[in-house]
Amino acid sequence: MDIQQNYFAFLGVSEAFDIDLSYVSERYRDLQKQLHPDKFAHASDREQRMAVQYTAYLNEAMATLKSPLLRAQYLLTLKGIDTHSEASVSIDPAFLFEQMELRETLESAKASDDPFDVLESLSDRVEVQLRTLESAFKSAYARGDDTSLEDAAAAVRKMQFLTKLSSEIAQAEHDLDG
Incomplete structure (x- = not known):
């Protein structure tokens, strides 16, 4: 060992x-x-x-x-790319706007007629996006050149947002159950 x-x-x-x-x-x-x-x-x-x-x-x-997110981050770390520090990173504004909309849906879910249905639908949407980003990561990482590794890092940064949102959805479901 x-x-x-x-x-x-x-x-x-x-x-x-x-x-x-x-x-x-x-x-x-x-x-x-x-x-x-x-x-x-x-x-x-x-x-x-x-x-x-x-x-x-x-x-x-x-x-x-x-963890898919942590595994992807670790793979990039082994290649010398830090995805934890966000000091000089720009993220696609359209993606950020979509994240704001998803968070608004999460917040409004609690007041809806069927919050579990809204949360389940939101969770499904987030999972589809996560799988898409994981696929984009794998493809970019496999190419291995500098530009592709930066594309892989961009996918990981987006995965960070969605993984956090997924946790918040699970917490909201738990809170409604409790």
């Missing part, structure tokens, strides 16, 4: 957007059994610390690879 490896290598999968999540989960469970700090309770202090570090790295790797 080497926590200097990237997450893909650490979990034994190809460095790609499309990965076998069931294999990743299986590999995660196997490594978790091997590395869990409880297995090192009677080991030296150094071995106990290493077990904690390995487990933390494993958990971070799993969370990253399990």
Whole structure:
């Protein structure tokens, strides 16, 4: 085990957007059994610390690879592209306007006659957009040249908006249930 490896290598999968999540989960469970700090309770202090570090790295790797957005961001990070910093990034104004409209729909859903129907419809719309952006990301990332990687980064930035909105829709549904 080497926590200097990237997450893909650490979990034994190809460095790609499309990965076998069931294999990743299986590999995660196997490594978790091997590395869990409880297995090192009677080991030296150094071995106990290493077990904690390995487990933390494993958990971070799993969370990253399990999420399409985080996986895409990580792939770009491995290519030297930071999608977390938005200082000098411009996003398509039409996309931003659409995001405002989607958020207005979310806000008005609570007051509608059938809020669950509105939220389900909104959620479906967001999921379709996310799948479209994931496809655009995969295509651009696969080309691999600088311009294509910037296109992939632009898709990821849009995915960030939609992933956050998807979480807010789920929270609104939960709040209505509660």
